[in-house]
Amino acid sequence: MQKRVVFNNRLLPYALLAPQILVTAVFFFWPAGQAIYQSAFIPDPFGLKSQFVGFGNFEFLFSDPYYLASFQTTAVFSAAVTLLSMGAALWLAVMADRIIKGSGAYRTLLIWPYAVAPAIAGVLWLFMFNPNVGLVAWYLNAIGYDWNHVLNDGEAMGLVVVASAWRQISYNFLFFLAGLQAIPRSVIEAAAIDGASFWKRFWTIVFPLLSPTTFFLLVVNIVYAFFETFGVIHTITGGGPQQATTILVYKVYADGFIGQDLGSSAAQSVVLLVVVGLLTVVQFRYVERKVHY
Amino acid sequence: MAQIAFSNLRKSYGKTEVIHGVDTHIEDGELIVIVGPSGCGKSTLLRMVAGLETVTSGEIRIDDRVVNKLEPRERDIAMVFQNYALYPHMSVFDNMAYGLKIAKVPQAEIRERVAVAAKMLELEPFLERKPRQLSGGQRQRVAMGRAIVRKPAVFLFDEPLSNLDAKLRVQMRVEIKTLQRRLGVTSLYVTHDQVEAMTLADRIIVMNGGVAEQIGTPLAVYEKPATTFVGGFIGSPPMNFLSVERLQGSGLAASFGEAAPALAKTVGVRPEHLSFCGEGQAAWSGELVIVEALGAETLAHVRLDDGEVIIVRLDGGRTAPVGESRVHVTCEADKLHFFGADEKRID
Numbered sequence: 001m002q003k004r005v006v007f008n009n010r011l012l013p014y015a016l017l018a019p020q021i022l023v024t025a026v027f028f029f030w031p032a033g034q035a036i037y038q039s040a041f042i043p044d045p046f047g048l049k050s051q052f053v054g055f056g057n058f059e060f061l062f063s064d065p066y067y068l069a070s071f072q073t074t075a076v077f078s079a080a081v082t083l084l085s086m087g088a089a090l091w092l093a094v095m096a097d098r099i100i101k102g103s104g105a106y107r108t109l110l111i112w113p114y115a116v117a118p119a120i121a122g123v124l125w126l127f128m129f130n131p132n133v134g135l136v137a138w139y140l141n142a143i144g145y146d147w148n149h150v151l152n153d154g155e156a157m158g159l160v161v162v163a164s165a166w167r168q169i170s171y172n173f174l175f176f177l178a179g180l181q182a183i184p185r186s187v188i189e190a191a192a193i194d195g196a197s198f199w200k201r202f203w204t205i206v207f208p209l210l211s212p213t214t215f216f217l218l219v220v221n222i223v224y225a226f227f228e229t230f231g232v233i234h235t236i237t238g239g240g241p242q243q244a245t246t247i248l249v250y251k252v253y254a255d256g257f258i259g260q261d262l263g264s265s266a267a268q269s270v271v272l273l274v275v276v277g278l279l280t281v282v283q284f285r286y287v288e289r290k291v292h293y
Numbered sequence: 294m295a296q297i298a299f300s301n302l303r304k305s306y307g308k309t310e311v312i313h314g315v316d317t318h319i320e321d322g323e324l325i326v327i328v329g330p331s332g333c334g335k336s337t338l339l340r341m342v343a344g345l346e347t348v349t350s351g352e353i354r355i356d357d358r359v360v361n362k363l364e365p366r367e368r369d370i371a372m373v374f375q376n377y378a379l380y381p382h383m384s385v386f387d388n389m390a391y392g393l394k395i396a397k398v399p400q401a402e403i404r405e406r407v408a409v410a411a412k413m414l415e416l417e418p419f420l421e422r423k424p425r426q427l428s429g430g431q432r433q434r435v436a437m438g439r440a441i442v443r444k445p446a447v448f449l450f451d452e453p454l455s456n457l458d459a460k461l462r463v464q465m466r467v468e469i470k471t472l473q474r475r476l477g478v479t480s481l482y483v484t485h486d487q488v489e490a491m492t493l494a495d496r497i498i499v500m501n502g503g504v505a506e507q508i509g510t511p512l513a514v515y516e517k518p519a520t521t522f523v524g525g526f527i528g529s530p531p532m533n534f535l536s537v538e539r540l541q542g543s544g545l546a547a548s549f550g551e552a553a554p555a556l557a558k559t560v561g562v563r564p565e566h567l568s569f570c571g572e573g574q575a576a577w578s579g580e581l582v583i584v585e586a587l588g589a590e591t592l593a594h595v596r597l598d599d600g601e602v603i604i605v606r607l608d609g610g611r612t613a614p615v616g617e618s619r620v621h622v623t624c625e626a627d628k629l630h631f632f633g634a635d636e637k638r639i640d
Contacts, residue, residue, distance in 0.1 A: 186378035189345050194392035194443070195366035204391075208382045 032273060038266035050263075057267035066243060067251070067268075074247040077161060078225035085165035086217055089172030090210075094202065096173075097180045107177065114170035118231030125163035126236045149237065153244035156237045160245050163236060164229040172217050179213035180206065219283055226276055248272050295356045295369075295446035295479050296321050297342065302351035304337055304503075311337055313503045314351065319496075322477045324470070328490035329500035330526070336451055338500070339483045343372050343449050355447060371440035372449040375456060377432045379424040385411075385435050386420040392443045410438040413472070430461045437469070441476070448473070448480040454489065466492060487527050491515070499523045521636040524561045530592060532561045532630070533603040535577070557631035557639050564592065564606035566628035575621030577603070595620055 007013050039057050041050035061067050096106050116124070128136045131148040140147040149155040183206060191201045207214075227249050233239060239246035239254055246254065249272060256265025297319040304312040312334045319325050327335040340346040342353055344365035353360050360368050371392075379388050386407055393403045411417045414434040424432055433453060440448055453469070454462045470493050473480050484490055490497050491511045499507045499514060499522075507519040518524035524532040537557045572578070579597035586609070593605040605622055631639045 184376065184378065186374045186376055187380060189343075189365075190372065190374060190378040190439075191380070191391070192345070193343060193365045193370060193372050194439070195395045196391075197366075200395060205380060 032269075035266045035269040035273070038262060039270045042263040045260075047262075053263070057263045058271070061264060061267055061271070069243065070246050070248055070251045073157075073243070073245065074226070077157065077164075077229075077245070077247050078222055080157075080161045081164045081168070081225040081229065082218065082221040084161060085168035085221060086172050086214070088165065089169045089217075090176050090214075092169070093173050093176035093180055094206075096177060110173050111170050113167055114174075116167065118167065118228065119235050121167045122163055122232040122235030125159060125166070125232075129159055151241055153241060156241055156245050160229070160233050160236050164225065164232045167232070168221060168224055172221065175213050175217055176210070179210045183209050215283075219280060222279060222283075223276065226272070248275070296354075297447065297479060297481070298352075298354040299338075300352045300354075302338070302341065302353060303349045304334070304341060304346065305349045310349075311503050312341075315498075315505045317498065317505065317508055319479060319481070322479055323495045324473050324480045324482060324493060325496050325498060326482045326484060326490040326494035327498045327500055328484055328487055328526070330485060333500040334503040335483045335485075335500045339372075339449050339451055339481055342368075342447070342481060343370060344368050369446040370449055371443050371445040371447075372451065373433075373436045373440050373453045375452040377424070377436040377456075379432060379435055379439075381424055384421050384423060385416060385427070385438075388424065388435055389438045389442050392439065396443075406442045406444075407438075410441045413441070414438050429457050430465065433457060433465060437472070441472075446479065448478050450480065450482040450484075452484055453482075455484070455486070462489075469493065487529065491527070497527075499526060501526070517638065517640075518561070518630065519638050521559060521561060521632045524630060524632075528563060530564050530604045530606065532563050533567070534559050534561050534632075535597075535601060535603070536560070537631070556633045558634045559632040559636070561630035561632060562603075562624050562628060564604040566624045567603070567605040567622050568607075568624065569593075569605065570621050570623040572621050574623050576623045578619060578621045579603075580618055581620050593620075595622060 038050075040052060040054055042053050042057070043050045092110055096103060096110065099106060113121070126134075128134050129147065129149060131137050131150055134147075137147040147155060149159045187205060187209075188201060191205045196204065226247070229247070230249055230253065233245055233247065233250050234253075237245045239250050243251075248268065252265050252268045252272065255261045255268065259265075299315050299317050302312060302315045303310060315338065317325075327338060329335045337346055341348055342355075342360075344360070344363060344367075348361045355368060355370075380391065383391065389407045389410060390403050393406065398406070407420075408417075411420060414437060416431070416434055416438060419427060419431060419435075424435065427435065433456075436453070450469070454465050457465060466489055469482075482489075482493060484493075494511050496508060496510055497514050498505050501520075501522045507514055507523045509517075514523060514527055518527065518532070521532075521534060525534065537560050577595075577597055579595045582594040582596045582602065584594075585592040589609045591607040591609060593607060594602055595605060596602050603622070633639050
């Protein structure tokens with residue numbers, strides 16, 4: 001039997017691939033190419049012509065303290081979001097996996113937040129924590145804590161982290177739960193008979209066997225924290241106060257569309273592209289080695 | 294080393310009772326095989342002993358301790374699973390050492406105990422391998438090694454050989470028996486294979502529909518099945534069952550008719566106790582349907598006049614009266630088993 005599919009018509013395989021390639025070309029290669037091209041120019045204030053500056057935009061970027069600070073913000077933000085969303089999801093999945101009665105209801109409820117659009121999720125949290133009208137802020141005030149994320153860096157960062165992580169928990173939960181259920185029951189039972197307590201079993205058997213899922217989610221969550229949290233940040237803090245929550249992708253938007261510095265914005269996109277590329281390579285090279293398939 | 298006792302042991306899932314009260318006492322060092330068809334509750338019984346299923350009512354004692362409420366790890370047992378349940382991310386050594394590490398046994402002793410078990414099971418060359426790099430038989434040995442190193446009071450085997458091919462199964466069966474004899478550990482062994490049950494067991498528990506139909510030594514179970522189910526389940530090919538009325542109308546009515554107790558409904562006869570005979574001595578007559586020559590034995594299927602098919606087992610050298618469309622079958626009167634309307638044996 002032939003293992004590879006062989007097409008009789010030479011054009012058919014190309015035709016079948018075309019839609020995917022077209023989508024990738026239009027929505028990835030073309031904009032990415034444009035970004036790389038534009039990063040070498042500075043347009044004039046009216047956008048009538050551009051001046052070629054080579055790596056000028058990049059030189060300027062890496063001597064800009066705000067840009068460098070944004071790197072740090074991004075690192076803190078994505079690490080916190082990834083850790084929080086994966087940790088919480090894993091804990092919920094382990095608990096949901098133990099439940100026998102009504103597990104379907106719990107699972108459905110836990111998956112729901114994923115259906116909420118990022119901007120809506122942002123507004124949801126914003127209303128809860130708004131220093132003037134927010135319910136949670138009001139209660140915090142009542143117990144003597146003066147909550148104001150509009151002025152306080154740490155509180156602003158905490159809020160966007162929680163709001164971003166909250167949305168991702170559902171997604172992670174789903175994968176962790178599937179991962180947990182793929183572990184043969186008898187392996188866990190064997191460990192129980194071997195004398196391992198619940199937490200001992202978790203750390204020595206379940207967690208290592210879950211590592212392919214964990215690794216996959218790590219990659220997905222970091223990419224999520226880098227890019228897809230834009231809506232949450234935009235609605236809750238708008239990058240403030242004082243750029244405390246301006247992560248790289250938000251700065252691309254802020255500098256490009258609000259600051260109208262398109263050259264710098266394009267250069268930032270290119271940097272972001274390289275950073276995420278590198279991160280993914282690093283993850284696959286070094287983290288994957290510790291994964292047991 | 295331990296004795297195990299079940300008293301009126303029951304298990305229900307919701308309102309459905311799946312084990313209807315099992316009583317038995319297992320002596321120190323005995324190998325007990327629980328045998329029965331799928332869904333008879335044999336695995337559930339074993340898992341209750343292991344502590345993987347809760348006990349609905351009744352008692353399980355290991356030595357003098359009631360273990361109903363104890364966690365698996367507090368029961369001093371080891372279990373070998375059908376799919377081996379090896380830890381896929383650990384080497385063979387770590388698989389065997391896992392329980393000892395948790396019990397905080399000193400490193401040097403762990404190494405020694407694993408080495409002893411590995412030597413016993415001929416696993417020494419594979420200690421650094423992962424389970425997926427082993428064959429089925431080797432994985433089976435690792436699962437046994439993991440049980441042995443812990444020196445438990447009781448071994449539990451849950452259909453450990455059913456994932457192996459036929460040849461390996463026979464080999465491992467002998468090894469398990471030898472090993473159990475050598476270690477002298479009380480063992481409970483669950484299987485659906487009656488040959489495994491007969492060859493391994495000191496005593497067999499035949500289960501059907503959540504009830505222990507008979508408990509006894511393999512030969513006792515074979516020679517005096519307590520119910521028609523046991524007669525049909527133990528022995529291959531199974532016992533033939535016929536109605537007593539047929540017997541009374543036969544040519545052997547004079548000798549058999551009196552042998553049949555008053556309440557007997559069914560008569561059972563093992564295929565090897567039947568033989569072909571002349572029309573004059575015939576207990577049953579019918580038509581020869583098919584002859585299976587297996588070498589050591591030959592199985593002749595005879596369709597009786599009322600459509601019932603019985604199997605006659607002949608020694609390999611002898612052939613069935615081929616070519617004769619009508620054959621006559623008989624057996625000795627003391628080889629008949631009588632069962633009442635409740636399917637229980639009548640002596």
